[in-house]
Amino acid sequence: MLRFIARRLLLAIPTLFGVLVVAFLLLYVAPGDPVTAMVGERADPATVARLRAELHLDDPLPVRFARYVDQIAHGQLGRSYITDRPISADIAERFPKTLELALAAMLLATTLGITLGVLSARRPGGWIDRAALGVAYLGISFPVYWVGLLLILVFAVGLRWLPPSGSGGLRYLVLPALALGMRSIAFQARVTRSSMLDALGADYTRTARAKGAGEWAVTLRHALRNALIPVVTVVGLDFGSYLTGSILTETVFSWPGIGRYVVNAISRRDLPAIQGSVLFLSAVFVLVNLLADLAYAKADPRVAY
Amino acid sequence: MLRAPLAAALAAAFACRGAPTSTARHTLVDARDTYDPRSLDPALSTDVPTGRAVSYVFEGLTRFTADARLEPDLATRWTRSADGRVYTFHLRAGVKFQNGRPLTARDVVHSFTRALDPATHGGRAEPLLPIRGAEAFADGKAPVIAGLAAPDDSTVVITLDQPLAIFPKLLAMPVASILPADAPANVSDHPVGTGPWTLVRWKHDDYLLFARNPDYWGGAPRADSLEARIIAEPSTAVAEFEAGNVDVAEIPPDEVERWEADSARKRLLHDAPSLQLVYVAINTTRGALQDRRVRQALNLAIDTKTILAQLVHGRGTQAAGVIPPSLGGADTTRAPYPYAPDSARALLAAAGHAGGIDVQLWTGATPIMVRVAEAIQAYLNAVGVRTTIVQRDASTARDAARKGEADLFLKDWYADYPDAQDFLDPLLGGGNTGLGGNVSFYRNPAFDGLMAAARREPDDAKRDALYRQADSLAYADAPMIPLYFYDKLYAVQPWIDGFTLPVIFNGQRWTGVRIRTPARP
Numbered sequence: 038m039l040r041f042i043a044r045r046l047l048l049a050i051p052t053l054f055g056v057l058v059v060a061f062l063l064l065y066v067a068p069g070d071p072v073t074a075m076v077g078e079r080a081d082p083a084t085v086a087r088l089r090a091e092l093h094l095d096d097p098l099p100v101r102f103a104r105y106v107d108q109i110a111h112g113q114l115g116r117s118y119i120t121d122r123p124i125s126a127d128i129a130e131r132f133p134k135t136l137e138l139a140l141a142a143m144l145l146a147t148t149l150g151i152t153l154g155v156l157s158a159r160r161p162g163g164w165i166d167r168a169a170l171g172v173a174y175l176g177i178s179f180p181v182y183w184v185g186l187l188l189i190l191v192f193a194v195g196l197r198w199l200p201p202s203g204s205g206g207l208r209y210l211v212l213p214a215l216a217l218g219m220r221s222i223a224f225q226a227r228v229t230r231s232s233m234l235d236a237l238g239a240d241y242t243r244t245a246r247a248k249g250a251g252e253w254a255v256t257l258r259h260a261l262r263n264a265l266i267p268v269v270t271v272v273g274l275d276f277g278s279y280l281t282g283s284i285l286t287e288t289v290f291s292w293p294g295i296g297r298y299v300v301n302a303i304s305r306r307d308l309p310a311i312q313g314s315v316l317f318l319s320a321v322f323v324l325v326n327l328l329a330d331l332a333y334a335k336a337d338p339r340v341a342y
Numbered sequence: 343m344l345r346a347p348l349a350a351a352l353a354a355a356f357a358c359r360g361a362p363t364s365t366a367r368h369t370l371v372d373a374r375d376t377y378d379p380r381s382l383d384p385a386l387s388t389d390v391p392t393g394r395a396v397s398y399v400f401e402g403l404t405r406f407t408a409d410a411r412l413e414p415d416l417a418t419r420w421t422r423s424a425d426g427r428v429y430t431f432h433l434r435a436g437v438k439f440q441n442g443r444p445l446t447a448r449d450v451v452h453s454f455t456r457a458l459d460p461a462t463h464g465g466r467a468e469p470l471l472p473i474r475g476a477e478a479f480a481d482g483k484a485p486v487i488a489g490l491a492a493p494d495d496s497t498v499v500i501t502l503d504q505p506l507a508i509f510p511k512l513l514a515m516p517v518a519s520i521l522p523a524d525a526p527a528n529v530s531d532h533p534v535g536t537g538p539w540t541l542v543r544w545k546h547d548d549y550l551l552f553a554r555n556p557d558y559w560g561g562a563p564r565a566d567s568l569e570a571r572i573i574a575e576p577s578t579a580v581a582e583f584e585a586g587n588v589d590v591a592e593i594p595p596d597e598v599e600r601w602e603a604d605s606a607r608k609r610l611l612h613d614a615p616s617l618q619l620v621y622v623a624i625n626t627t628r629g630a631l632q633d634r635r636v637r638q639a640l641n642l643a644i645d646t647k648t649i650l651a652q653l654v655h656g657r658g659t660q661a662a663g664v665i666p667p668s669l670g671g672a673d674t675t676r677a678p679y680p681y682a683p684d685s686a687r688a689l690l691a692a693a694g695h696a697g698g699i700d701v702q703l704w705t706g707a708t709p710i711m712v713r714v715a716e717a718i719q720a721y722l723n724a725v726g727v728r729t730t731i732v733q734r735d736a737s738t739a740r741d742a743a744r745k746g747e748a749d750l751f752l753k754d755w756y757a758d759y760p761d762a763q764d765f766l767d768p769l770l771g772g773g774n775t776g777l778g779g780n781v782s783f784y785r786n787p788a789f790d791g792l793m794a795a796a797r798r799e800p801d802d803a804k805r806d807a808l809y810r811q812a813d814s815l816a817y818a819d820a821p822m823i824p825l826y827f828y829d830k831l832y833a834v835q836p837w838i839d840g841f842t843l844p845v846i847f848n849g850q851r852w853t854g855v856r857i858r859t860p861a862r863p
Binding site for chain 1: 377378380381383386388460463466468471477480481530545546547548549571572573574575577578581582584585587734735736737738740741742744755756768774777778779
């Protein structure tokens with residue numbers, strides 16, 4: 038197990054290096070000049086030349102890349118061109134907010150999604166199943182932006198139960214987590230339902246029933262445990278993508294997370310901020326995938342590392 | 343997008359609850375910022391949210407009022423030498439920084455030097471570049487700025503390279519703010535100015551909270567705190583307003599009709615006279631567009647009135663030149679190009695393009711700009727100017743236009759300071775082609791001569807006359823299609839007292855604003 042974790046972590050290094058190369062090259066070929074974005078709508082050529090020299094933007098690509106790799110190897114993400122703040126401080130301020138939102142959305146999605154899935158599978162075609170199908174359709178087909186605004190209008194503006202946007206206590210977390218988790222609720226409900234149906238029809242379930250286990254015990258202890266394996270995959274993937282920035286949700290709800298940070302950095306061509314956050318988020322993604330793999334082993338005794 | 347069903351949902355939601363009419367809050371909340379300020383370091387101030395926040399904590403020698411007049415701030419008065427090159431500023435007595443230290447002339451010299459210092463990573467101290475030796479200092483070629491002197495504690499003498507009549511206006515810009523010579527290195531995290539508000543907390547991408555400076559020389563603000571919320575999505579800002587959580591919010595163009603249709607909401611609306619010009623820059627160096635007749639034809643081909651009425655909900659004034667009607671030098675009697683497609687075709691034929699021409703119209707990705715671009719495309723196609731829209735993100739489109747790669751570029755322009763010069767010079771000045779803002783690459787010695795004369799002219803009326811002349815000249819040459827000056831629409835809560843929407847972004851510092859406490863029944 039430990040060997041497995043160590044190997045995976047070592048393997049992450051070339052992966053992240055690849056990310057670094059791609060991010061660097063993509064930004065190099067992308068149109069738009071960071072300096073002209075820095076100075077705003079107008080500039081005099083002398084100022085631009087001064088800034089370009091200061092930021093070493095006119096150095097040859099390999100030199101710039103080598104300098105960047107050297108900096109990263111020393112654990113430095115550099116400073117933002119635009120704000121002059123250290124990128125690591127910016128990420129440290131925003132990532133916990135994104136993590137908070139992702140965890141809340143995931144919690145909501147797994148509890149609601151799996152419950153709906155299990156209830157649907159117990160009586161396929163029953164009213165719960167059909168209602169859950171309806172919810173799933175809505176969750177998958179409505180764009181998150183639209184759902185977000187709708188939630189704000191109904192629960193914040195109309196009913197005044199919750200604040201429309203911003204961050205703070207639990208009250209601020211409910212609506213964005215719901216908007217973000219909507220798709221996952223739907224997805225997990227469907228995946229749970231179909232794998233529960235398989236499991237409920239499987240031989241071991243029949244055996245469990247034959248030995249006299251109660252219906253709920255059969256459903257939860259025997260069928261659900263086996264049915265969860267594909268659900269873990271879905272949860273892992275969704276969680277990874279939530280962590281790497283739920284840009285739309287963060288924008289609609291003015292949530293000060295990393296997604297908005299990256300979008301702002303991109304629109305201003307803030308190269309160090311883009312590269313630094315891409316690198317950081319890739320590392321997070323690698324880590325979450327590793328955790329998901331470890332969770333398999335927990336859910337399925339046949340998987341061992 | 344999905345505005346119509348949303349509006350319906352909102353109407354339904356509102357049927358059960360009316361808009362709030364009072365608030366228990368004591369903090370003023372402003373929701374006009376859509377992105378986080380760059381910094382609270384005045385030297386880094388290049389955008390509106392930054393400039394606004396900087397103006398709460400810091401002050402300059404001069405400042406703008408909400409209606410964009412220039413008035414003394416940290417300098418009580420100033421004199422100008424006969425040759426127009428030397429300004430002597432007399433500092434206000436008894437002003438203290440927020441750290442308790444008194445303001446002296448040395449702080450002024452230090453602040454300007456710091457803003458120009460390459461080590462500050464500012465990049466935008468342009469308002470200070472007219473000072474003699476500023477350019478050399480910024481390039482690292484001189485150890486000090488030759489044109490800056492503090493003969494005593496309360497006097498600052500500034501010598502310019504050339505006479506510049508509007509120089510005192512440039513000193514009202516955020517980058518020319520005064521900070522103490524002993525300010526901590528990290529100004530952005532620990533801003534210390536002389537202004538009416540002190541920074542309490544800054545949650546990036548979330549809000550900035552300011553507290554009243556009780557020792558403010560101009561009298562402490564009436565409210566005890568001020569919060570600038572950062573809300574990226576305009577519809578969310580409006581929702582926050584409707585929930586009563588914010589005091590001022592901009593009404594996005596898509597929501598204007600809904601607000602104006604409802605009498606309760608309509609009462610909360612406030613217009614802000616705009617210093618924003620929406621126009622199409624015509625690259626005067628490309629192909630057929632070098633011919634003035636072709637450029638005039640483009641102006642005649644577009645029905646700006648209809649665009650303004652249909653796409654912008656009438657929220658603006660049709661432009662016949664680049665100077666907004668609220669600024670000196672604007673000629674409100676000048677007739678805009680009429681919508682005359684037949685004359686446009688005739689002019690094109692006269693220029694030898696009876697078979698039409700092909701052009702690319704570049705634009706950024708904001709929905710309103712895209713809609714306007716589509717309308718322009720249709721009008722131009724109708725007179726034989728076959729138009730392809732090239733839509734890119736703002737930064738890419740701007741870069742292409744600066745490099746001269748765009749035939750036509752639909753864009754807007756905001757004033758940095760309220761003076762006609764800030765429209766004429768950057769947009770049309772021969773010395774500002776490309777990077778400087780003149781993406782029409784318009785060069786006209788007569789125009790540049792008028793602008794040079796205006797720079798030297800100390801008399802406001804005479805200077806305005808020069809501006810007017812320059813504007814007329816360029817309008818006839820048609821290096822652009824000026825469309826309209828957009829009037830922004832804001833909603834202000836009924837319990838807010840003493841707030842005026844400023845013409846220029848740093849013209850409202852909330853000192854006289856308070857929340858009326860609800861009347862007891």
